[in-house]
Amino acid sequence: MVTAVDLDAREAHFRELEPLTYDYLVFGLGAEVNFFGVDGAPEHAFPLYTLADAVRLKEHVLQNWEAADRNPDRIDDGALNIVVVGGGPTGIETAGALAELYHGVFTKDYPDVEPEQARITLVEAGPELFPMFKPDIREYTEEALAKRSVEVLTGEVVESITPLRVRLKSGTELKAHTLVWGAGLQGNQLVQSLGLGLEKGNRIGVDAELRIPSHPEVYAVGDVAAITDQKTDQVLPQLGSVAMQSGEHAGETIARKVSGKETKPFKYRDKGTMATIGRGAAVVQMLGGRTMKGKTASVAWGTVHLALLPTNEDRAKAVVDWAGAGLTHQRGARITVET
Ligand SMILES: Cc1cc2nc3c(=O)[nH]c(=O)nc-3n(C[C@H](O)[C@H](O)[C@H](O)COP(=O)(O)OP(=O)(O)OC[C@H]3O[C@@H](n4cnc5c(N)ncnc54)[C@H](O)[C@@H]3O)c2cc1C
Structure with a gap:
C-alpha cells in the first residue's frame, strides 16, 4: 500500500516495501466518502461505496429485523426505517434495492410487519432526483420509487445523525435506526499530503x-482526477467509463513518450449513462440524448454490465444468478458473510 509520495524527489513510499523512485507516476487512487461535516455521519452513517460497506449495511439491516422480531416495541421506535441520503445514482439504486429486499423478501419472512412500519425515505438536498438525466427519466424514476413505496423528500438537507434519529435542517426529525450515505465523494485522502x-x-x-501541470511526469486518472471534458468544458463525472478511458490514455501516453512518439490530448467518448432502480426498472440516456426506461432499459443495463465483466466465467455466473433471481424473485438476501 502506498503511504506517501514525494513529488519533488520522485519517490513513492509503501507500507510493506522500500521506497521506489519513478520516471513516470500515475495516480489512480479512487475516491472515498465525503460526509460534508454532517454531525454524527462518520460515526453512525452507513456509506455505500465499497463491497465491505454493502456487506456491513446488509448485516445491520438483517440484525435490526431479527431484533425487532424478538422485541416488537423497537418497530415503533423506527428500527426498520431506513433513510437514504443522496438523490444521485448511488442513493437511488440503493433505495430501490432496499425496497425490493423489504417488499420482496422481508414481507414474506415477517408477515406481521405492516408496510408503514418499515419505511424507506430518500432525502435529497437539491430540487430533484437524478439531476444529470433528462426530465422524462426523472419523472419515471419518481414513479418507479413511489411504486416501490420509497418516500422521496427533495429540498431537504440532513443536519445531524444519531444511531436512532436523523435530523433535517428544516427541523423535521425522522425515526430511523439506519442511515445510508450516498451523498458524495472526495478524492482519496492521500492526495491531501501531496502539497x-x-x-x-x-x-x-x-x-x-x-x-499534473506542476509535475508533468505525474498523471492522475479516474475518480481522483478532475478531468475537464474538451467538448463541454465541464469536469467529467466520477464514473467507471471515465476511469477506464483515462487510465488507458495515461498508459498509452507514457508508452508513446518512452518510445519517443508524439502524444495526444485525452478525448472522452461519452457512451451514455444508465442506472437501475429495481427489477425491470432501469433508465438509460444515450449519447445524443435519446432515453430508454423500464424493461427495455433493464435489458440494456444487463447487457452492458455483462459485457463489462472481465471473463466469460464471470458472465456465466452472473447470468445464472440473474436467471435464478428472476424466476424465484429471491436473491441471497438473507445470507450473511464474514468480511
Ligand atoms: C455504489 C457505486 C455504484 C457505481 N455504479 C457505477 C456504474 O453503474 N457505472 C459507472 O460507470 N460507474 C459507477 N460507479 C463509479 C465507478 O465505480 C468509479 O468511477 C470507478 O470505480 C473509479 O475507478 P478508479 O480506478 O478511479 O477508482 P477505484 O475503482 O476506487 O480504484 C482505486 C483503487 O486504488 C486502491 N487504493 C486506494 N488507495 C491506495 C493506496 N494508498 N495504495 C494502494 N492502493 C490504493 C483502492 O483499493 C482501489 O482498488 C459506481 C460507484 C459506486 C460507489
Missing part, C-alpha cells in the same frame, strides 16, 4: 494530457 492545490472534492487537477 498540490486541489480541485473541488479534493480531486487532482490535470491538463489535457492528464498530467
Whole structure:
C-alpha cells in the first residue's frame, strides 16, 4: 500500500516495501466518502461505496429485523426505517434495492410487519432526483420509487445523525435506526499530503494530457482526477467509463513518450449513462440524448454490465444468478458473510 509520495524527489513510499523512485507516476487512487461535516455521519452513517460497506449495511439491516422480531416495541421506535441520503445514482439504486429486499423478501419472512412500519425515505438536498438525466427519466424514476413505496423528500438537507434519529435542517426529525450515505465523494485522502492545490472534492487537477501541470511526469486518472471534458468544458463525472478511458490514455501516453512518439490530448467518448432502480426498472440516456426506461432499459443495463465483466466465467455466473433471481424473485438476501 502506498503511504506517501514525494513529488519533488520522485519517490513513492509503501507500507510493506522500500521506497521506489519513478520516471513516470500515475495516480489512480479512487475516491472515498465525503460526509460534508454532517454531525454524527462518520460515526453512525452507513456509506455505500465499497463491497465491505454493502456487506456491513446488509448485516445491520438483517440484525435490526431479527431484533425487532424478538422485541416488537423497537418497530415503533423506527428500527426498520431506513433513510437514504443522496438523490444521485448511488442513493437511488440503493433505495430501490432496499425496497425490493423489504417488499420482496422481508414481507414474506415477517408477515406481521405492516408496510408503514418499515419505511424507506430518500432525502435529497437539491430540487430533484437524478439531476444529470433528462426530465422524462426523472419523472419515471419518481414513479418507479413511489411504486416501490420509497418516500422521496427533495429540498431537504440532513443536519445531524444519531444511531436512532436523523435530523433535517428544516427541523423535521425522522425515526430511523439506519442511515445510508450516498451523498458524495472526495478524492482519496492521500492526495491531501501531496502539497498540490486541489480541485473541488479534493480531486487532482490535470491538463489535457492528464498530467499534473506542476509535475508533468505525474498523471492522475479516474475518480481522483478532475478531468475537464474538451467538448463541454465541464469536469467529467466520477464514473467507471471515465476511469477506464483515462487510465488507458495515461498508459498509452507514457508508452508513446518512452518510445519517443508524439502524444495526444485525452478525448472522452461519452457512451451514455444508465442506472437501475429495481427489477425491470432501469433508465438509460444515450449519447445524443435519446432515453430508454423500464424493461427495455433493464435489458440494456444487463447487457452492458455483462459485457463489462472481465471473463466469460464471470458472465456465466452472473447470468445464472440473474436467471435464478428472476424466476424465484429471491436473491441471497438473507445470507450473511464474514468480511
Ligand atoms: C455504489 C457505486 C455504484 C457505481 N455504479 C457505477 C456504474 O453503474 N457505472 C459507472 O460507470 N460507474 C459507477 N460507479 C463509479 C465507478 O465505480 C468509479 O468511477 C470507478 O470505480 C473509479 O475507478 P478508479 O480506478 O478511479 O477508482 P477505484 O475503482 O476506487 O480504484 C482505486 C483503487 O486504488 C486502491 N487504493 C486506494 N488507495 C491506495 C493506496 N494508498 N495504495 C494502494 N492502493 C490504493 C483502492 O483499493 C482501489 O482498488 C459506481 C460507484 C459506486 C460507489
